[in-house]
Amino acid sequence: MSTIASVAALAGVGVGTVSRVLNDSTAVSGSTRMRVLEAIEALEFEPSAAARALSTGRTCTVGVLAPFFTEPSVVERLRGVTRRLASSGYQVTLFDVERPEQGDAVFSTLAVKGRIDGLLVVSLPPTGTQLERLHGAGIPVVLVDRRLEGTPGVFSDDEAGGRLATQHLLDLGHERIAFVGDTENGPFGFTSSEARRAGYEAALQAAGLEPRPELARLGPHRRDAARAAAAELLGLSVPPTAVFAASDHQALGVLEAAAMAGVQVPERLSVVGFDDIELARYCGLTTVAQPLEASGARGAELLLEALAGGAPRSHELRLDLQVRSTTASPAGDGTNAVESRSMRTRLLNGMMREPKQFEGER
Amino acid sequence: MSTIASVAALAGVGVGTVSRVLNDSTAVSGSTRMRVLEAIEALEFEPSAAARALSTGRTCTVGVLAPFFTEPSVVERLRGVTRRLASSGYQVTLFDVERPEQGDAVFSTLAVKGRIDGLLVVSLPPTGTQLERLHGAGIPVVLVDRRLEGTPGVFSDDEAGGRLATQHLLDLGHERIAFVGDTENGPFGFTSSEARRAGYEAALQAAGLEPRPELARLGPHRRDAARAAAAELLGLSVPPTAVFAASDHQALGVLEAAAMAGVQVPERLSVVGFDDIELARYCGLTTVAQPLEASGARGAELLLEALAGGAPRSHELRLDLQVRSTTASPAGDGTNAVESRSMRTRLLNGMMREPKQFEGER
DNA sequence: TGCTTGGATGGAACCGCTTCCACGGAGGAG
DNA sequence: CTCCTCCGTGGAAGCGGTTCCATCCAAGCA
Numbered sequence: 001m002s003t004i005a006s007v008a009a010l011a012g013v014g015v016g017t018v019s020r021v022l023n024d025s026t027a028v029s030g031s032t033r034m035r036v037l038e039a040i041e042a043l044e045f046e047p048s049a050a051a052r053a054l055s056t057g058r059t060c061t062v063g064v065l066a067p068f069f070t071e072p073s074v075v076e077r078l079r080g081v082t083r084r085l086a087s088s089g090y091q092v093t094l095f096d097v098e099r100p101e102q103g104d105a106v107f108s109t110l111a112v113k114g115r116i117d118g119l120l121v122v123s124l125p126p127t128g129t130q131l132e133r134l135h136g137a138g139i140p141v142v143l144v145d146r147r148l149e150g151t152p153g154v155f156s157d158d159e160a161g162g163r164l165a166t167q168h169l170l171d172l173g174h175e176r177i178a179f180v181g182d183t184e185n186g187p188f189g190f191t192s193s194e195a196r197r198a199g200y201e202a203a204l205q206a207a208g209l210e211p212r213p214e215l216a217r218l219g220p221h222r223r224d225a226a227r228a229a230a231a232e233l234l235g236l237s238v239p240p241t242a243v244f245a246a247s248d249h250q251a252l253g254v255l256e257a258a259a260m261a262g263v264q265v266p267e268r269l270s271v272v273g274f275d276d277i278e279l280a281r282y283c284g285l286t287t288v289a290q291p292l293e294a295s296g297a298r299g300a301e302l303l304l305e306a307l308a309g310g311a312p313r314s315h316e317l318r319l320d321l322q323v324r325s326t327t328a329s330p331a332g333d334g335t336n337a338v339e340s341r342s343m344r345t346r347l348l349n350g351m352m353r354e355p356k357q358f359e360g361e362r
Numbered sequence: 363m364s365t366i367a368s369v370a371a372l373a374g375v376g377v378g379t380v381s382r383v384l385n386d387s388t389a390v391s392g393s394t395r396m397r398v399l400e401a402i403e404a405l406e407f408e409p410s411a412a413a414r415a416l417s418t419g420r421t422c423t424v425g426v427l428a429p430f431f432t433e434p435s436v437v438e439r440l441r442g443v444t445r446r447l448a449s450s451g452y453q454v455t456l457f458d459v460e461r462p463e464q465g466d467a468v469f470s471t472l473a474v475k476g477r478i479d480g481l482l483v484v485s486l487p488p489t490g491t492q493l494e495r496l497h498g499a500g501i502p503v504v505l506v507d508r509r510l511e512g513t514p515g516v517f518s519d520d521e522a523g524g525r526l527a528t529q530h531l532l533d534l535g536h537e538r539i540a541f542v543g544d545t546e547n548g549p550f551g552f553t554s555s556e557a558r559r560a561g562y563e564a565a566l567q568a569a570g571l572e573p574r575p576e577l578a579r580l581g582p583h584r585r586d587a588a589r590a591a592a593a594e595l596l597g598l599s600v601p602p603t604a605v606f607a608a609s610d611h612q613a614l615g616v617l618e619a620a621a622m623a624g625v626q627v628p629e630r631l632s633v634v635g636f637d638d639i640e641l642a643r644y645c646g647l648t649t650v651a652q653p654l655e656a657s658g659a660r661g662a663e664l665l666l667e668a669l670a671g672g673a674p675r676s677h678e679l680r681l682d683l684q685v686r687s688t689t690a691s692p693a694g695d696g697t698n699a700v701e702s703r704s705m706r707t708r709l710l711n712g713m714m715r716e717p718k719q720f721e722g723e724r
Numbered sequence: 725t726g727c728t729t730g731g732a733t734g735g736a737a738c739c740g741c742t743t744c745c746a747c748g749g750a751g752g753a754g
Numbered sequence: 755c756t757c758c759t760c761c762g763t764g765g766a767a768g769c770g771g772t773t774c775c776a777t778c779c780a781a782g783c784a
Contacts, residue, residue, distance in 0.1 A: 001475060001499055003740055014764035019742055048476030050415035051740035054769050069441045079431045082458040092456045096444040114410030137363055365770055376734035381772055413770035416739050
């Protein structure tokens with residue numbers, strides 16, 4: 001491959017001039033510029049990103065660190081990130097954290113110097129030391145789906161979301177409301193389930209109901225675990241009439257358990273999820289929606305601002321209750337009851353009503 | 363940040379020695395190595411990837427060019443890529459092509475020199491010129507979901523898949539089988555729909571049936587377009603009893619149309635898709651499955667081999683018919699009829715039966 | 725004892741770009 | 755006409771590594 005020197009030689013100019021043409025920094029006379037451009041064309045010259053990065057100290061790349069495929073919601077966030085970054089001149093390097101142990105290791109060994117200019121961390125909790133290292137390397141960090149004092153981020157109020165979901169069930173007349181969520185202090189260090197549960201308990205107490213320990217089931221963030229937990233709940237002598245799951249993922253497990261136990265939803269059991277992943281829309285799951293794609297886009301935007309030298313800022317996302325067809329008043333009541341529909345109807349209604357489409361257009 | 367020179371100074375050795383310790387290339391005496399390591403520790407030294415890349419000519423990064431979010435299947439492929447690459451020492455840089463126009467532009471302006479060592483192209487059709495440019499830059503390319511003479515790739519036999527799907531419908535006793543697929547020569551240059559249609563026609567002809575033009579509907583690769591096409595088909599004086607859609611995405615559109623027209627699936631209409639995206643599993647869609655994640659992993663593997671200097675190889679993926687609950691014999695026949703089940707049952711059966719889970723474990 | 729050999733080490737050259745500094749020449753002001 | 759600007763330009767210095775070559779020293783051998 002040709003270098004800037006060969007271009008300079010062919011055009012009969014100095015390397016400085018070629019560089020100036022490439023970056024149109026200072027004025028270069030029209031005729032010179034033309035000659036240089038012709039030489040570039042003739043040699044099919046393409047500047048080396050590595051050399052440029054070394055020289056300027058900027059890589060024009062941002063890193064995105066996330067447990068991408070453990071959670072469909074993260075993919076939606078990533079979409080927001082790439083959309084926002086597409087027009088920014090920055091490229092994206094992915095750091096996928098697949099297993100929790102990895103999380104820490106990746107963080108600590110993350111080779112960033114000379115590789116990325118900024119880092120977006122999705123859902124994972126960086127430690128102070130790690131943040132300091134990045135800060136020391138002059139790499140701004142923005143958190144997505146994580147609130148941390150002193151670090152800019154995009155987050156939502158999980159506790160408020162928990163209250164929102166629970167209040168919806170209370171408003172429908174439910175009193176025995178169960179919770180299915182993550183084991184707390186899990187390997188990845190996610191805390192959203194915990195906060196959502198706090199909101200759940202707060203809403204119950206505000207309504208004069210005492211949270212009952214036997215109605216709160218915590219387990220690994222897997223659908224089968226949620227299904228098992230829900231099965232236990234349905235097997236209680238006085239089973240709950242509603243379940244608030246800490247994520248849509250787990251809510252699907254609850255729906256499975258209900259189906260297996262022959263418990264009709266929403267007639268005999270109401271289910272509320274959290275996140276509003278694509279599947280929730282298809283399944284007609286009532287859920288607390290957070291703008292996933294927008295969170296990624298907003299995070300990217302904050303990072304770009306920081307990269308441009310702006311002051312670090314944070315952003316709180318709005319949560320919205322999306323009432324679909326898995327919630328209704330407790331059996332026998334009839335208030336607000338949603339007619340029982342086949343899943344297919346539900347599915348199709350969902351698909352046709354929701355303006356947001358997961359799959360785009362070719 | 364500290365440099366290799368400061369480390370050398372602190373350890374009282376030359377820069378060469380520090381470099382040797384970093385790369386444990388040639389032997390360094392135990393005591394020297396120790397001193398260097400201590401200095402590295404003390405200074406929190408981290409080598410600059412840019413400098414290293416410039417010096418060695420290798421970036422330890424591979425690029426992945428794909429229309430990621432236009433198609434859920436691509437995300438599954440990406441997962442395979444990152445899984446395979448995780449342990450390889452290579453990082454991943456994403457080049458997302460969101461709009462077709464972009465495709466060409468991205469390809470042509472793709473700044474790769476000094477940025478990536480190899481490129482994985484998913485679904486998109488690179489032109490000869492573009493491949494030559496990459497080849498000239500010494501960057502191996504591997505295609506995923508694309509077959510191209512002279513370029514290594516991972517692909518499946520779309521035509522055979524089309525035959526497979528159609529044969530399944532023929533075996534069930536269908537004769538009026540429609541096809542819903544992509545407009546040919548579309549903006550992205552995808553050709554899989556065309557090949558699948560060819561397989562569809564071949565299967566019909568092999569069964570002694572002449573493909574009927576009015577039963578083949580081509581349109582943009584969007585669900586609403588597929589829905590409209592299916593609606594037209596169902597409105598024919600003699601409507602088809604089965605539809606083969608060129609992708610699951612479009613098959614879902616067909617299901618929508620059937621629901622809107624009050625046509626029961628599979629009793630009055632059988633539907634077969636293609637790809638086996640996650641949603642297909644949830645909806646009980648009969649489909650031609652291709653191992654999406656494996657295709658990405660295999661592509662990554664081929665690229666790694668090429669990067670290691672191996673001879674370029676290609677790999678053909680096996681296609682499998684996944685019979686679920688959207689296909690049955692034509693009405694009145696009864697052979698092989700699948701009992702009509704609610705969508706929820708279908709959904710849950712699908713979820714519980716399929717070993718493959720989209721969402722992993724935390 | 726003197727010479728060879730080879731392992732450990734220091735350091736210069738180089739990777740390809742940006743940037744700064746110095747310089748030449750044209751044009752304007754006095 | 756002379757001097758001063760200022761624009762356009764060439765080229766060297768550096769960015770921070772790797773690598774090769776020269777050097778040094780100790781051990782082995784005659």
